[in-house]
Amino acid sequence: xxxxxxxxxxxxxxxxxxxxxxxxxxxxxxxxxxxxxxxxxxxxxxxxxxxxxxxxxxxxxxxxxxxxxxxxxxxxxxxxxxxxxxxxxxxxxxxxxxxxxxxxxxxxxxxxxxxxxxxxxxxxxxxxxxxxxxxxxxxxxxxxxxxxxxxxxxxxxxxxxxxxxxxxxxxxxxxxxxxxxxxxxxxxxxxxxxxxxxxxxxxxxxxxxxxxxxxxxxxxxxxxxxxxxxxxxxxxxxxxxxxxxxxxxxxxxxxxxxxxxxxxxxxxxxxxxxxxxxxxxxxxxxxxxxxxxxxxxxxxxxxxxxxxxxx
Amino acid sequence: xxxxxxxxxxxxxxxxxxxxxxxxxxxxxxxxxxxxxxxxxxxxxxxxxxxxxxxxxxxxxxxxxxxxxxxxxxxxxxxxxxxxxxxxxxxxxxxxxxxxxxxxxxxxxxxxxxxxxxxxxxxxxxxxxxxxxxxxxxxxxxxxxxxxxxxxxxxxxxxxxxxxxxxxxxxxxxxxxxxxxxxxxxxxxxxxxxxxxxxxxxxxxxxxxxxxxxxxxxxxxxxxxxxxxxxxxxxxxxxxxxxxxxxxxxx
Numbered sequence: 001x002x003x004x005x006x007x008x009x010x011x012x013x014x015x016x017x018x019x020x021x022x023x024x025x026x027x028x029x030x031x032x033x034x035x036x037x038x039x040x041x042x043x044x045x046x047x048x049x050x051x052x053x054x055x056x057x058x059x060x061x062x063x064x065x066x067x068x069x070x071x072x073x074x075x076x077x078x079x080x081x082x083x084x085x086x087x088x089x090x091x092x093x094x095x096x097x098x099x100x101x102x103x104x105x106x107x108x109x110x111x112x113x114x115x116x117x118x119x120x121x122x123x124x125x126x127x128x129x130x131x132x133x134x135x136x137x138x139x140x141x142x143x144x145x146x147x148x149x150x151x152x153x154x155x156x157x158x159x160x161x162x163x164x165x166x167x168x169x170x171x172x173x174x175x176x177x178x179x180x181x182x183x184x185x186x187x188x189x190x191x192x193x194x195x196x197x198x199x200x201x202x203x204x205x206x207x208x209x210x211x212x213x214x215x216x217x218x219x220x221x222x223x224x225x226x227x228x229x230x231x232x233x234x235x236x237x238x239x240x241x242x243x244x245x246x247x248x249x250x251x252x253x254x255x256x257x258x259x260x261x262x263x264x265x266x267x268x269x270x271x272x273x274x275x276x277x278x279x280x281x282x283x284x285x286x287x288x289x290x291x292x293x294x295x296x297x298x299x300x301x302x303x304x305x306x307x308x309x310x311x
Numbered sequence: 312x313x314x315x316x317x318x319x320x321x322x323x324x325x326x327x328x329x330x331x332x333x334x335x336x337x338x339x340x341x342x343x344x345x346x347x348x349x350x351x352x353x354x355x356x357x358x359x360x361x362x363x364x365x366x367x368x369x370x371x372x373x374x375x376x377x378x379x380x381x382x383x384x385x386x387x388x389x390x391x392x393x394x395x396x397x398x399x400x401x402x403x404x405x406x407x408x409x410x411x412x413x414x415x416x417x418x419x420x421x422x423x424x425x426x427x428x429x430x431x432x433x434x435x436x437x438x439x440x441x442x443x444x445x446x447x448x449x450x451x452x453x454x455x456x457x458x459x460x461x462x463x464x465x466x467x468x469x470x471x472x473x474x475x476x477x478x479x480x481x482x483x484x485x486x487x488x489x490x491x492x493x494x495x496x497x498x499x500x501x502x503x504x505x506x507x508x509x510x511x512x513x514x515x516x517x518x519x520x521x522x523x524x525x526x527x528x529x530x531x532x533x534x535x536x537x538x539x540x541x542x543x544x545x546x547x548x549x550x551x552x553x554x555x556x557x558x559x560x561x562x
Binding site: 171172174175176177178179180182183186187190191192193194195196197198208 | 388398417
């Protein structure tokens with residue numbers, strides 16, 4: 001039953017460009033990018049118990065490095081992508097060393113502060129980053145000589161990357177390491193007594209999450225062909241965190257659903273409402289009140305109860 | 312087994328810990344031989360658990376030394392001590408309540424294996440870990456509950472899972488912090504025989520208030536009061552000592 005549903009969903013996703021128009025395809029591509037980002041944030045928030053308000057840093061760093069290398073330094077997309085992901089991963093490693101001096105609220109505040117530093121740099125260091133104007137006129141890569149300029153080809157490209165990212169993160173959380181990560185989230189003291197190094201486990205997870213955040217950042221800059229400091233602002237970190245929590249942190253499906261919800265609301269509601277953020281807030285409030293653990297766990301509980309009741 | 316470096320499995324030298332002005336352990340020295348069964352007794356607030364927390368590395372002493380099998384571990388993080396063969400249980404049950412018993416014990420096994428860093432392969436692929444975890448659960452008589460989450464089982468059974476997690480590591484030195492606390496008479500005798508069956512390769516140090524049961528398990532006894540060692544020695548000698556009666560038995 002589960003496999004049939006998964007195959008149906010996969011088929012629907014693959015065949016979407018045959019039925020959907022340009023607008024919807026572009027929306028779907030954006031959702032895919034947001035899904036990778038939310039999944040990576042969820043490794044920290046859901047599985048590691050490390051609530052970060054600075055995850056957009058990694059999206060932004062990857063996007064800016066790629067944008068700068070391909071425009072200013074004239075590098076090809078291949079080497080630019082590799083350097084950008086390496087650079088993002090190193091940034092995550094450094095940020096991790098600083099932020100993981102604390103846990104809980106302290107950790108959250110440090111991630112927030114670090115991301116604000118990057119945002120400030122992107123804004124103020126205008127001779128490099130072009131400041132508030134952002135970096136425009138970017139191109140999309142041509143993997144294996146296939147142009148990604150049409151909405152359909154980009155969608156499929158994003159779908160392949162997202163599928164791979166989902167698979168890798170699903171394996172990660174079910175692995176030995178994933179189990180130790182959940183263990184450190186729930187009982188750090190006990191885990192240390194059992195021979196696990198809690199700090200190292202958190203740090204590696206932080207770097208891994210940064211890596212996938214960087215991957216989503218690359219897709220993001222390819223899709224938009226433009227990058228602006230807002231992309232690494234606290235708002236975009238907070239939006240993603242909202243999606244993860246609303247969808248259900250600590251589950252694989254939850255953050256994907258949450259990210260899609262935030263993006264859809266943003267796109268549809270902002271067409272009709274100026275204060276679409278207020279609507280997002282109301283929806284979030286509703287979810288927290290009705291399904292405190294998030295949409296996906298909430299619905300599975302509901303389904304389980306309905307099934308139990310029909311017996 | 313690697314050859315033993317020291318006659319003593321655990322040595323504590325002049326250990327001192329104070330929280331502000333409150334001195335909780337004061338120049339405690341202990342020398343526990345390989346394979347010994349040591350019982351640590353003392354009234355509430357005598358510093359027993361604080362002593363354990365320093366031995367396991369959860370707390371740093373202000374001064375003094377802790378040696379595991381001859382190696383000075385005073386400044387080692389808890390996880391490094393675990394890799395040197397130290398294992399402990401907690402007075403307040405500390406388990407992973409949402410996970411199954413098997414998963415809890417598996418974490419105990421994983422802690423000392425290099426496969427704990429593996430992130431590209433699902434944990435369920437390690438059949439040997441599951442088999443070993445179930446074997447350990449069998450020795451504590453909980454195999455039939457292996458697939459149940461910890462939140463589903465009774466308190467006495469949780470106590471045994473605590474033990475199973477520690478025993479899974481085949482520790483050289485095992486610290487048991489009140490393993491009988493809150494158990495019924497039947498459960499008590501179950502856990503008692505379980506502790507009695509721990510192989511001699513493991514040195515057992517136990518804090519326990521239930522003297523009737525615990526004294527049977529002990530060879531040597533240390534009496535603590537106000538963070539000091541009051542009496543220390545063979546079981547019968549310590550029980551017969553006048554100071555023991557004074558401090559602990561209240562006679």
